[in-house]
Every structure is written in structure tokens, then in C-alpha cells.
Amino acid sequence: QSVLTQPPSVSAAPGQKVTITCSGNSSNIGNHDVSWYQQLPQTAPKLLIYDNNKRPSGIPDRFSGSKSGTSVTLGITGLQTGDEADYYCGTWDSSLSRWVFGGGTKLTVL
């Protein structure tokens, strides 16, 4: 049972848009910035979004992040088959005194 809640899976057709939500509480998302990670099959996670909505250099603007209260959302537009991966949200939890992650969302591009 992960501290942050994500849907186990989402799917959409190529070219379409998808959103992945990550819900927490005031001890984590509500008071700390969130980052998102993309994990392609059989590879290490890679930073996708930091500080809720910022993209590292090299990440296309098809990827976006937003935050509202104790939830964050990752958006991906213009879906490509190469976007098929597991996506994780993560942040610090001041009540648990540790980093926490969502359980991960598997994106399928149909």
C-alpha cells in the first residue's frame, strides 16, 4: 500500500492525451514539491518533472505537471508508442520522515 495513490494503469491511442493523477495528504503533497519519473521497460527511472511542473532539459513539452492541494497531475499529449512506461510520483513526507512514492501507473499506448 503506497502512501501516494496513483491509478494502476491508463491507456490511450497514439496522438491522444492522457492524464495521471497522484493523491496524497498535507504531510506530503500538500506541503512539498512533487517530482515525476518515467521508467521504460527494463530501465532505471528517469526524472520527468520536478517542482510539480518543471521539465528538465531534454524532456519534450508534451509532458506537463500541475498541482492542486494534495494532488498532482501528469499530462502527456501527442502520445507515442515510445511513451509506454511506468510513471511514478514522489515527494518527501514530513510525518513519516522519508521519501514516498506512488505505486506507479502503467501507460499503454493502444
Add this chain to the structure above:
Amino acid sequence: QVQLQESGPGLVKPSETLSLTCTVSGGPISGHYWSWIRQPAGKGLEWIGRIYSRGDTNYNPSLKSRVTMSVDTSKNQFSLKLTFVTAADTAVYYCARVGFWFDPWGQGTLVTVSS
């Protein structure tokens, strides 16, 4: 750019100590926090802890009694020791630089706990 590489035994016997090292290249280990994160097969990410280049540490409370992290700035390496391992500790172990996010990550190393 900064790159990280994990190394260590891929097989550890139950009740023994898991030892891994992360070598940082392309940049200094000094002035940064470094973390270990693990991922059991088919499951999500679990934060193990972090160490600052001066040696200050924070550990996941659920693992704290078994975890020790250390840093060797002369070798640009930091290490993880996890004692009294069981099958539940079988996972891919990643090292990563951490600030308010994790970046970059090492490629990960699979550690299997089995007799």
C-alpha cells in the same frame, strides 16, 4: 554529465549483509546528497535513505535498524550496507543524486537473497 554506477554482489545469503557501492563520475560527490532506492520485481519504488557528502545520513524508519550508508569523497563513491537480509530484500537497487528530486539515477543492480 554526472553518471552513477552501482556495483556489488548479485547474490547474498539470508541473514548476511548486503553491500553495494555507487561510483559517481562526471562531477564531484562533494556538496550533494546521494540516495539509495530499491524496487522488488514488478513492484514500486522504496526509498532506503540518503547521505550528504560530509557523512550526514537520513534513513527510512522502516529500515533504519539494518541500514548504514557511508561516503568516500577521495574515490567519489558512496556505499550501502543492509544487515540481516531476507528474501524480502531481493530487489533492484538504484543509487541516485537527490535534492528535492532524484536525478540522475544509476542503471540499477539486481540483488537476490537466497541460500
